[in-house]
Amino acid sequence: MKEQAIVEVRDVSYVYPGGVKAIDGVSLSIKPGEFIALLGQNGSGKTTLAKLMNGLLKPTEGTVLIKGRDTRKMTVAECARIVGYVFQNPEHQIFASTIFEEISFGPRNLGIPEEDVKRRVEESLKFVDLKKPLNAFPHLLSVGEKHRVAIASVLAMEPEFLILDEPTTGIDFGRSLQIMRLLQRLRDRGKTVMVITHDLYLAAEFAERIIILKDGTKFADGSAKEIISDKRLLIDAGLSPLQVTLLSEDLKDYGIPTNTIKTMEFVEEFLDILRGGRGSRG
Amino acid sequence: MSFEYGLYIPGRGVFHRLDPRAKIIWALTVLAFSIYNGNYMMNPIYGGIIYASALLALISSKPTSFWYKLFGGLTAVILFFSLVFWPASAPRGGRPILIIPILGWKYTDLALNLALSKAFLVLSPIIAIAVIFITSRPGDLFQALVRWKLPYRLAYIPILALRFLPTVIVEIKTITDAQKSRALELEKGSIPSRIRKYIAIFVPLMIRMMRSALELGVALDSKGFGVMKTRTFSRELRWRLYDTFMLCMLIAVYIISLIMLTRIPIWW
Amino acid sequence: MGTAIRIDDLWVRYREEEDYAVKGLSLRIDEGEFVILMGPSGCGKTTLCYTIMGIIPRVIKAEVKGSVKVFDLDPLTASPTDLAKYVTIVFQNPEMQLVTTSVYEEVAFPLENFGLPKDEIERRVKEVLEVVGLSGLENRSPASLSGGQKQALAIASVLALRPRVIILDEPTSQLDPQGTKRVTDLILKLRKEFDTTILAVEHRIEWAVEYVDRIVVMNEGRIVLEGDPKEVFSREIRPERAGFRPPQVSEIAYNLMRSGVNLPTIPISLREASSILRGVLDEGAGHSRS
Numbered sequence: 001m002k003e004q005a006i007v008e009v010r011d012v013s014y015v016y017p018g019g020v021k022a023i024d025g026v027s028l029s030i031k032p033g034e035f036i037a038l039l040g041q042n043g044s045g046k047t048t049l050a051k052l053m054n055g056l057l058k059p060t061e062g063t064v065l066i067k068g069r070d071t072r073k074m075t076v077a078e079c080a081r082i083v084g085y086v087f088q089n090p091e092h093q094i095f096a097s098t099i100f101e102e103i104s105f106g107p108r109n110l111g112i113p114e115e116d117v118k119r120r121v122e123e124s125l126k127f128v129d130l131k132k133p134l135n136a137f138p139h140l141l142s143v144g145e146k147h148r149v150a151i152a153s154v155l156a157m158e159p160e161f162l163i164l165d166e167p168t169t170g171i172d173f174g175r176s177l178q179i180m181r182l183l184q185r186l187r188d189r190g191k192t193v194m195v196i197t198h199d200l201y202l203a204a205e206f207a208e209r210i211i212i213l214k215d216g217t218k219f220a221d222g223s224a225k226e227i228i229s230d231k232r233l234l235i236d237a238g239l240s241p242l243q244v245t246l247l248s249e250d251l252k253d254y255g256i257p258t259n260t261i262k263t264m265e266f267v268e269e270f271l272d273i274l275r276g277g278r279g280s281r282g
Numbered sequence: 283m284s285f286e287y288g289l290y291i292p293g294r295g296v297f298h299r300l301d302p303r304a305k306i307i308w309a310l311t312v313l314a315f316s317i318y319n320g321n322y323m324m325n326p327i328y329g330g331i332i333y334a335s336a337l338l339a340l341i342s343s344k345p346t347s348f349w350y351k352l353f354g355g356l357t358a359v360i361l362f363f364s365l366v367f368w369p370a371s372a373p374r375g376g377r378p379i380l381i382i383p384i385l386g387w388k389y390t391d392l393a394l395n396l397a398l399s400k401a402f403l404v405l406s407p408i409i410a411i412a413v414i415f416i417t418s419r420p421g422d423l424f425q426a427l428v429r430w431k432l433p434y435r436l437a438y439i440p441i442l443a444l445r446f447l448p449t450v451i452v453e454i455k456t457i458t459d460a461q462k463s464r465a466l467e468l469e470k471g472s473i474p475s476r477i478r479k480y481i482a483i484f485v486p487l488m489i490r491m492m493r494s495a496l497e498l499g500v501a502l503d504s505k506g507f508g509v510m511k512t513r514t515f516s517r518e519l520r521w522r523l524y525d526t527f528m529l530c531m532l533i534a535v536y537i538i539s540l541i542m543l544t545r546i547p548i549w550w
Numbered sequence: 551m552g553t554a555i556r557i558d559d560l561w562v563r564y565r566e567e568e569d570y571a572v573k574g575l576s577l578r579i580d581e582g583e584f585v586i587l588m589g590p591s592g593c594g595k596t597t598l599c600y601t602i603m604g605i606i607p608r609v610i611k612a613e614v615k616g617s618v619k620v621f622d623l624d625p626l627t628a629s630p631t632d633l634a635k636y637v638t639i640v641f642q643n644p645e646m647q648l649v650t651t652s653v654y655e656e657v658a659f660p661l662e663n664f665g666l667p668k669d670e671i672e673r674r675v676k677e678v679l680e681v682v683g684l685s686g687l688e689n690r691s692p693a694s695l696s697g698g699q700k701q702a703l704a705i706a707s708v709l710a711l712r713p714r715v716i717i718l719d720e721p722t723s724q725l726d727p728q729g730t731k732r733v734t735d736l737i738l739k740l741r742k743e744f745d746t747t748i749l750a751v752e753h754r755i756e757w758a759v760e761y762v763d764r765i766v767v768m769n770e771g772r773i774v775l776e777g778d779p780k781e782v783f784s785r786e787i788r789p790e791r792a793g794f795r796p797p798q799v800s801e802i803a804y805n806l807m808r809s810g811v812n813l814p815t816i817p818i819s820l821r822e823a824s825s826i827l828r829g830v831l832d833e834g835a836g837h838s839r840s
Binding site for chain 1: 583590591592642644651697720723724725726727728729730731753755764789790791792793794795797798799801802805806808811820823827828831834
Binding site: 284285287288290292362375419420421442444445448449494497498499500501502503504505506507508510513514515516517519 | 605608
C-alpha cells in the first residue's frame with residue numbers, strides 16, 4: 001500500500017527577486033506521521049524550503065506538491081489547510097485583543113463555521129496546556145505563553161503537517177523541551193511535524209528523520225541515527241557531533257555502539273554491558 | 283533593492299563625491315527656484331531645466347531600477363493630475379491650444395504653462411532630496427547636520443530611520459507571511475473588509491516597533507550616546523574646492539537660464 | 551586581583567510590576583574571572599546585567615535597593631563616561647544593537663560618543679577589527695553580515711572602549727552553530743589574550759565548561775547555585791526547572807548513578823567522562839570475571 005506523501009518536493013529551485021538562489025535542485029518527500037528536524041546554517045535555505053512547502057513561495061523551477069496538488073495552482077490559504085507554519089517569533093502573529101480572537105483567526109479565515117471554531121479553540125488551548133481565560137489579552141502574556149498561543153492558533157486550523165521555524169531558538173532550554181514534547185504528542189496523534197532547529201541535542205532526542213541543507217542543496221537526508229552519528233558529515237555541514245556520540249566512539253572497544261545519539265540509549269547500553277550482557281573485552 | 287545602507291547606494295558618481303552639505307544646499311536652491319517658477323514665473327521651460335538637472339543628478343548616481351520605477355510613476359501621476367486640475371486656476375486670456383468640443387473646454391497656453399510649472403514645482407525638489415539620500419552615507423548626513431549646529435541627539439533620529447529601514451521592511455514581510463500562513467487573504471473581499479484585514483499586519487508591526495524602540499534606546503545608551511555635549515567625528519567631512527565649484531556651477535545654470543528666459547518671450 | 555563587581559543585597563523592582571525581579575542578591579566577581587550566569591527565562595539575569603551597567607534605573611525605570619559597585623564606581627550614580635571604561639555590555643539581538651550603516655562607523659560610534667580624538671579612534675577601530683576577525687570589512691553594511699559577524703561587530707564596538715569588564719547577555723542565542731562558534735571562540739580569546747573579566751549569560755554550557763571559573767545559577771530573582779563547574783554539576787540539574795541542560799556527559803552520569811552505578815565524580819567534559827567510564831567498565835569486567 002503506497003502512502004501518499006503529504007508534501008513532495010520535486011527538483012525544486014528557488015531564486016529570490018534580487019537574484020539570490022536560495023534553493024538549488026532539492027528533491028524530497030514527506031510521509032505522513034514523520035517527525036523531521038531540518039538543520040543547516042543560516043542562509044542554507046531552510047526557511048525558504050519551509051516556505052516552499054507551505055505555499056508562501058512558489059518554486060522558480062520544479063514542483064512542490066501538497067497531497068498531490070501543485071502549489072502553483074493553490075493559494076496560500078488553501079495550502080494552509082494542510083500545511084501549518086508556526087513562525088519563530090510569536091509577536092509576528094499576535095494581533096488580537098483576546099486569546100479567543102487570536103486563535104480563531106486562522107479557522108475563521110478558512111471559513112470554518114462558528115460552532116466548530118469554538119471547539120477548535122478550546123481543544124488547541126488544552127493541547128498546548130495554556131490555562132488562561134479566553135478573553136485574556138494576548139500581548140500581556142509571558143514569552144512562553146505567547147509561544148503556546150502562536151502554536152495553538154495554527155493547530156486550530158487542524159493542519160496535517162506542522163512546520164515550526166526555530167521554536168527553540170532564543171528561549172530557555174526548559175521551555176524548548178516543553179515544546180518538543182508537545183510536538184511529540186502531536187506526532188503521536190498522527191500529525192506530521194517538521195522542526196527547523198539548530199539544537200542537535202533536541203533533534204537527536206525527538207526527531208526520527210534529519211534533513212540537512214547546505215548552500216541551498218540537500219546535503220543529507222536520513223534517519224536521525226544515521227546522520228547524527230556520522231561525525232564527518234556533521235562537521236562538513238558545520239555542526240558539532242554530540243558528546244554522547246563522541247563518548248560512545250571512545251568506548252567502542254567495550255561494546256558501546258558507535259551510532260548512539262541519545263542520552264538514555266547510551267545509559268541503557270552501558271548498563272547492559274556492565275551487567276555482563278555483552279563486552280568484547282576480557 | 284536591499285536598502286542595506288538605508289537609502290544610500292554606494293558609488294563614485296559626481297554627486298557621491300560631493301560634501302553632503304553642498305548637496306543639501308543644492309536641493310534647497312532647487313526647491314527655491316522651483317517654488318519661484320511654479321508660483322510666479324510659470325515658465326515650463328525653466329521648470330523643465332530645473333527638473334532635468336535634478337533628473338541628471340539622479341541618473342549620474344546610478345540608482346537601482348526601484349528609483350526609476352518610483353520616479354517614473356510619480357512623474358506620470360503628478361503630470362496627469364497637474365494637467366487636468368491646474369488649468370481651472372489659470373489666468374484669463376491666453377491662446378487656446380486644445381479645444382474639447384463636447385464639453386466646450388478650452389485648454390489655453392497659459393493653462394499649460396501653469397500646469398507644467400506646478401508639476402515641476404513638486405517633482406524637482408523631491409528628486410533632489412532623493413539624490414541627497416542616495417548619494418550620501420547616513421553617517422555623513424548626520425555629521426553635516428551637526429556641523430550646522432543641529433543638536434546631535436536630534437540629528438541622529440533621521441539617521442536611525444534610515445538605518446532601520448531595511449529592518450522594518452523585513453518585519454513587514456515576515457508579519458505578512460505569518461498571517462498569510464494563517465489563511466489571511468488580503469486580495470479578497472470588499473474594500474472595507476480588506477482594510478480591516480490589515481489590522482492583522484498593523485498591530486504586530488506597531489508592537490514590534492515599540493519593543494524595538496526600547497531595545498534601541500538601551501543599546502544607544504550603552505554606547506554612550508547623548509552622554510557628552512559634543513561628539514567626535516572620526517571620518518571628518520571636508521569642504522573642498524570641488525564642492526564650491528559644483529555648487530556654483532549648478533546655481534549659475536539656474537540663474538543664467540532664469541535671466542535668458544525672462545528676456546526671451548515664451549516661444550509660442 | 552581586585553574586585554571587579556560587588557553586589558550586596560540587591561533588590562530590583564520594575565515600575566509596572568508588583569514583584570521584585572531581583573531579590574536580595576549578593577555576588578562578587580573578581581577581576582579576570584570568567585563567570586557564566588544561567589537560569590530560566592524571567593529569573594532576573596538580564597535585570598541583574600542591566601543594573602550593573604546602570605541601564606536600570608537610568609534608561610529603564612525601576613526601584614533599586616542595595617548596593618552595586620563596579621570597581622569603585624556606583625553605576626547608579628556614576629557618569630556613563632566614567633563607567634564605560636570599566637564595564638560594557640553586548641546584547642542578545644544582533645539586529646537591534648547595531649546602530650550605524652557601516653562596520654567602521656559601528657565600532658567608532660561609542661568612541662565618538664565619548665569624544666575620543668580622531669586618530670585614537672582610527673587606531674582602536676583598526677586594532678579591534680583585527681581582534682574580532684572583521685578586518686577589511688570596514689565599508690560593509692552591518693545588515694549584510696551574518697549573525698555571527700554581527701555579534702562579533704557588536705563585541706568589537708564595546709571592545710574598542712577597552713573595558714575591564716564585558717557583560718554579554720545571551721550573545722549566541724539567536725545564532726546558528728557557525729555563528730555561535732565564532733562568538734564563543736572570540737570570548738575565549740578575549741579571556742586568554744586580554745584577561746578581560748567576563749560575565750556571560752548563556753543557555754548553553756558545553757563550550758565553556760572547561761574554561762569558566764564560576765557558574766552562577768539564578769531562579770526567581772535569587773542565586774540558587776554557585777560554584778565552579780565541578781561543584782555545580784555534581785548534583786543533578788533538571789533542565790525544566792533550571793532553564794538549561796548540563797553537559798551531556800554529566801547528564802549521562804546522573805542517569806547511571808540513578809541506576810546504581812557508582813561513579814567517583816560527575817564528569818563535566820568528554821575526556822573526564824571517557825576515563826571515568828572506562829574505569830567503571832574495567833572494574834565491572836573484573837567483577838564479572840571473578
